[in-house]
Amino acid sequence: MTKSIVTGAAGFIGSHLAERLLKQGEEVIGIDEFNDYYDPLLKRKNIHHLEAYPNFRLIEADIQLLDWHPLLKGVDVVYHQAAQAGVRASWGQGFRSYTERNISATQILLEAAKDAQSLKRFVFASTSSVYGDAETLPTYESICPKPVSPYGITKLAAERLCGLYQKNFGVPFVGLRYFTVYGPRQRPDMAFHKFFKSVLQNEAIPVYGDGQQTRDFTFISDVVAANLAAATEENAVGEIFNIGGGSRVVLTEVLDTMEEIVGKPIKRNHIEKAMGDARHTAADVSKAIKILGYQPQVSLREGLTQEWQWVKSLYSVILNRK
Numbered sequence: 001m002t003k004s005i006v007t008g009a010a011g012f013i014g015s016h017l018a019e020r021l022l023k024q025g026e027e028v029i030g031i032d033e034f035n036d037y038y039d040p041l042l043k044r045k046n047i048h049h050l051e052a053y054p055n056f057r058l059i060e061a062d063i064q065l066l067d068w069h070p071l072l073k074g075v076d077v078v079y080h081q082a083a084q085a086g087v088r089a090s091w092g093q094g095f096r097s098y099t100e101r102n103i104s105a106t107q108i109l110l111e112a113a114k115d116a117q118s119l120k121r122f123v124f125a126s127t128s129s130v131y132g133d134a135e136t137l138p139t140y141e142s143i144c145p146k147p148v149s150p151y152g153i154t155k156l157a158a159e160r161l162c163g164l165y166q167k168n169f170g171v172p173f174v175g176l177r178y179f180t181v182y183g184p185r186q187r188p189d190m191a192f193h194k195f196f197k198s199v200l201q202n203e204a205i206p207v208y209g210d211g212q213q214t215r216d217f218t219f220i221s222d223v224v225a226a227n228l229a230a231a232t233e234e235n236a237v238g239e240i241f242n243i244g245g246g247s248r249v250v251l252t253e254v255l256d257t258m259e260e261i262v263g264k265p266i267k268r269n270h271i272e273k274a275m276g277d278a279r280h281t282a283a284d285v286s287k288a289i290k291i292l293g294y295q296p297q298v299s300l301r302e303g304l305t306q307e308w309q310w311v312k313s314l315y316s317v318i319l320n321r322k
Contacts, residue, residue, distance in 0.1 A: 124173060
């Protein structure tokens with residue numbers, strides 16, 4: 001039986017990944033510190049159903065304070081999903097939590113991973129934010145990263161650390177640069193979650209800038225599939241892959257699709273462009289297709305419909321109380 005560690009296991013991506021591994025019959029150690037970047041109750045809700053699996057063990061702790069050597073004993077794969085997320089919160093006072101949780105925590109994990117005898121793969125969750133305002137769209141992996149946010153800087157630093165540990169100590173690292181992941185359990189600070197919640201509350205949704213920015217949106221199940229492929233494909237070690245949804249969409253078009261899904265007009269409130277937001281993102285996923293066999297399966301309309309159903313069920317109890 002394969003034994004895996006998922007850091008950030010109660011988060012959006014980590015909880016889906018842990019669930020898929022458990023359904024495949026794997027043994028999973030989930031690690032999460034349940035910090036208050038967003039409501040920890042949502043994270044507990046994400047992971048609650050996993051505790052019914054006998055092969056699942058949850059450790060509630062800070063990555064930097066754990067004794068990793070005994071934890072990594074017999075572990076085949078580490079999926080390092082834990083991070084301090086969010087572009088806009090990474091300026092100013094908040095920056096220290098980004099250096100601690102994205103750089104220092106990753107270094108501690110890598111330091112332990114280099115001595116882990118059974119470790120076959122170290123899958124690192126990176127981000128399209130490392131590219132910033134990329135010169136070339138769609139963007140391929142070898143283009144020079146130019147982050148435009150402190151968050152992007154810390155994720156790039158962590159990614160580079162992984163590369164150093166792979167080169168110098170043979171840590172079997174694979175990097176996945178996610179492009180705007182969405183779907184059920186999406187964080188409440190992320191756009192689609194905020195938009196759908198605003199619709200339920202009959203409020204105008206905040207649109208940064210003119211709404212003409214484009215994004216490559218990636219559905220959660222496609223991201224999980226990419227992680228599983230990265231953990232098993234032999235030719236993936238030492239490589240970094242873009243993981244995108246396969247199509248670049250203008251934000252205003254996304255809102256039109258959302259209106260069709262919810263069945264009513266969505267009020268829009270245009271606000272000033274956010275610092276650190278890239279204007280356009282688009283993933284060239286040809287490398288992931290070639291080496292990982294990656295193929296995005298879920299269309300934006302289908303994925304948004306799934307997220308809308310989830311948001312409705314999440315807030316139905318709360319909103320009915322009002």
